[in-house]
Amino acid sequence: MGKFFDNESTIVHKIDRSYSSIEEALKIDLDLSGRFFRKLIKSKSIIKNGKKASKKSLVKKGDTIVIFMKDEEDNNIPEDINLNIVYEDYDLIILNKEPGIVVHPTKGHNNGTVANGVAQYFKNHNINKKIRFVNRLDMDTSGIVVVAKNPFGHQQMSKQFENNQVKKSYLALVDGIVKGDGVIDEPIGKDPQDSIKNAVKADGKRAITKYEVIDRYNEASLVKLYIETGRTHQIRVHMDYIGHPIIGDTLYNKESNIIKRQALHSYSLEFKVPRNNEKVKVEANLPEDMVEAVEKLRL
Structure with missing residues (x-):
């Protein structure tokens, strides 16, 4: 089936020990939820050593697991809005939001939002995914906003927020x-x-x-x-x-x-990177109005 590379839609994971099942392997190694795993299995989106995996597939050291996350349409209208990106990987974009801008469209603000800007960014970079906000800020609060590029990133970061693992x-x-x-x-x-x-x-x-x-x-x-x-x-x-x-x-x-x-x-966020659990701290500089x-x- 050819070579696979990590990107926003694909996770390539090398197994370094044996497991009783592929579900156990992905739960322990990638902290994949049971619900997300079942969804991926049902859509035949998990490949083991070049072949489609089943729920009961055995896994041993040296196996290569590839997870595909399908393309999804997003209903936010792309707009050319300046995004101050302070961190990015295959699963996340972390922004320093300016004050006075709404995070996502509402009845009173149906355009000119962070979501519209992210939609344009996704379009420019061929990221065919829904926009998933992990956290939100009030319009008049500035600073860090976390956007997931795919369901894996959203699941991982949401868990960290819910379990108070994010500082x-x-x-x-x-x-x-x-x-x-x-x-x-x-x-x-x-x-x-x-x-x-x-x-x-x-x-x-x-x-x-x-x-x-x-x-x-x-x-x-x-x-x-x-x-x-x-x-x-x-x-x-x-x-x-x-x-x-x-x-x-x-x-x-x-x-x-x-x-x-x-x-x-x-101002700052400390978290674990979804794909490798590496600890990262990002900071968002004070906006001009607070400096003044x-x-x-x-x-």
Whole structure:
């Protein structure tokens, strides 16, 4: 059947020990879920040593397994939008999203989104796959957005996020002088007074935010934040709760004369590369509006 090479649609995996079945091999070596494996077997998309594999195929050291991920249509309209790519491999694209851009189309924003830009990028690079976002950011939050190029990448990264195996950090400018580092372990739920907002509530879901002070200015601080849970508006709610709301956050604070949106940036991400489990850390530089806000605070 010819030679196969790794790309966005193909995984070529060399077996380095014997297994009782191909399912066991792919579960242990590639952390392939049972559901995804069954889907691949049903579509005859797994090849062992040049022949189509069955669920009960035996696997031994030296075997070569090839996984094909079929082409899929994406319904996002391609648009020429600048994408700041900070990391890319066969399975993932990680972007540094600018503030003010929506991640995916909605009724109010049906074009000009990150998804439209990624659709153009896929088209330019002959990546015939659906766009799968692993995480999302609010329109006015800048920073790291993870896009999977195929179902394998999406499955692997989603697992890491769900199992808290991904270390995420944010940078935020907050009101007031934060005296020291700390941990906020307070449950978050819907605000009974405002359906758009969330709030710290006794009957909410557990939420943990760690913060450390990076710099202090005149009546403001730059803090780095790590979230161990992923509640909606978690950082914004927690920082408001301890009396240091994010500057420019019109939902949990007030308008600011130094920045036109909440000064919150998804700064870094540590994760394992889906195909080889290598640990990688990517960082997204602060956008211009936050850099300018810091300069104004230093005056």
